[in-house]
Amino acid sequence: MLVNCPTCGKSLEWDPANRWRPFCCERCKLIDLGEWVAERHAIPGEPVVDGLPEPAPGHDDRSH
Numbered sequence: 001m002l003v004n005c006p007t008c009g010k011s012l013e014w015d016p017a018n019r020w021r022p023f024c025c026e027r028c029k030l031i032d033l034g035e036w037v038a039e040r041h042a043i044p045g046e047p048v049v050d051g052l053p054e055p056a057p058g059h060d061d062r063s064h
């Protein structure tokens with residue numbers, strides 16, 4: 001049985017041993033996951049941070 005990879009559309013044989021099914025490979029699975037994560041959260045590649053730590057006070061030694 002042939003299925004199409006949801007990410008790249010490539011035909012591949014449905015193989016229960018394929019851990020990435022219905023995707024053709026790990027990359028396509030991660031891309032697809034990344035897309036739905038991006039829709040819910042943020043831009044891919046942007047680190048998800050909950051409140052950046054403030055710069056430590058008194059660390060500015062460019063005083064001359």
Ligand SMILES: [Zn+2]
Binds near residue numbers: 006025
């Ligand atoms: Zn693919």
